[in-house]
Amino acid sequence: MYGNRNASGGGTRPAGGSTPTADGTARQHRRKVTAPALQARKGGQPIAMVTAYDYTMARLLDRAGVDILLVGDSLGMVVQGRSSTIPVTLEEACYHTRAVARGAEYAHVVGDMPFMSFQVSATQAVQSAGKLVKDGMAESVKLEGGEDVAEHVSRIVRAGIPVMGHVGLTPQSVHALGGYRVQGKGQNAAERIVADAIALEQAGAYAIVLEAMPPDAAAEVTEAVSVPTIGIGAGAGCDGQVLVCYDMLGMTVGHNPKFAKHFAEVGDQIHTAVQDYVREVRDGSFPGPEHCYRTNESRSEKKKLAVV
Numbered sequence: 001m002y003g004n005r006n007a008s009g010g011g012t013r014p015a016g017g018s019t020p021t022a023d024g025t026a027r028q029h030r031r032k033v034t035a036p037a038l039q040a041r042k043g044g045q046p047i048a049m050v051t052a053y054d055y056t057m058a059r060l061l062d063r064a065g066v067d068i069l070l071v072g073d074s075l076g077m078v079v080q081g082r083s084s085t086i087p088v089t090l091e092e093a094c095y096h097t098r099a100v101a102r103g104a105e106y107a108h109v110v111g112d113m114p115f116m117s118f119q120v121s122a123t124q125a126v127q128s129a130g131k132l133v134k135d136g137m138a139e140s141v142k143l144e145g146g147e148d149v150a151e152h153v154s155r156i157v158r159a160g161i162p163v164m165g166h167v168g169l170t171p172q173s174v175h176a177l178g179g180y181r182v183q184g185k186g187q188n189a190a191e192r193i194v195a196d197a198i199a200l201e202q203a204g205a206y207a208i209v210l211e212a213m214p215p216d217a218a219a220e221v222t223e224a225v226s227v228p229t230i231g232i233g234a235g236a237g238c239d240g241q242v243l244v245c246y247d248m249l250g251m252t253v254g255h256n257p258k259f260a261k262h263f264a265e266v267g268d269q270i271h272t273a274v275q276d277y278v279r280e281v282r283d284g285s286f287p288g289p290e291h292c293y294r295t296n297e298s299r300s301e302k303k304k305l306a307v308v
Helices: 035-039 055-064 090-103 122-134 147-158 171-177 187-203 215-224 266-283 297-307
Strands: 018-020 026-028 047-051 068-071 108-112 140-142 163-168 207-211 229-232 240-243
Touching (some): 035 207, 055 068, 055 090, 090 108, 090 122, 122 140, 147 163, 147 187, 163 187, 187 215, 207 215, 215 229
Parallel strands (some): 047 068, 047 240, 068 108, 108 140, 140 163, 207 229, 229 240
Antiparallel strands (some): 018 026
8 A cells, every 4th residue: 555556556666767658758656755755855845735535536636746645634624514623533534544545655644633632631642643543544643733732742753653733723723713814913923833833843743734824924934943844825935835635626615715726627527517417317318328238139139039
């Protein structure tokens, strides 16, 4: 599952180099993306992260070249139709992460730690992170918070589990924040986010998500830490970017965040395709002969003889 496998599914690919394709062109081998490899990309090639919640989407995104597949607790809103991420359980996170991990050959798989799966104590945080890795097949975990969860991060890292931090707008704290509001406005607020990010770095986080903050604040955080920052609604000054897959593909129903660029309008295409399907089923044009298996010849002959 996690090795560099060849197209037929057997054996492993070499770590680097290239092989000729059918048309004679060279195809560069991809390496399995790891937490240390991502950490080493600070200030280098920008990191592309996208959320995924199932096997099929994971395979598509992985083959397209994304570096990280984040199984975010955003699944509560975009998959389950809830009004926030708060109701998502650890068991649900493990279920979706397992599905994504099966579809990820190269991308690094990050499992999000749901609300109240780590806040109680550092011991609880280690146990929950361990479950996401052992039962959910995650390769690292992400948790929200700054200085207040630094000890939790440190304990998880000491247990051998890579941790991605998350500061700025932390959706699990939506009630305390008074809604999904931009964070880091003003120098004092920006300095608090910088302090949170530094605390996470010192605790051992290999990367930090920066959500919903002014670009100058995000740039200040990015400069203050030696680990990569991955922005979502935080401007172009981060070391990488992340989007929810349904937002990126134009499949979101209802409100679209300001920062969510549609790289396609797949939602419209799905709508049109389903309309066409419904019409053809109702007018009898689907299925046609080309969509059917061959008629059983022996039964056809018997019917002809019976008629004669």
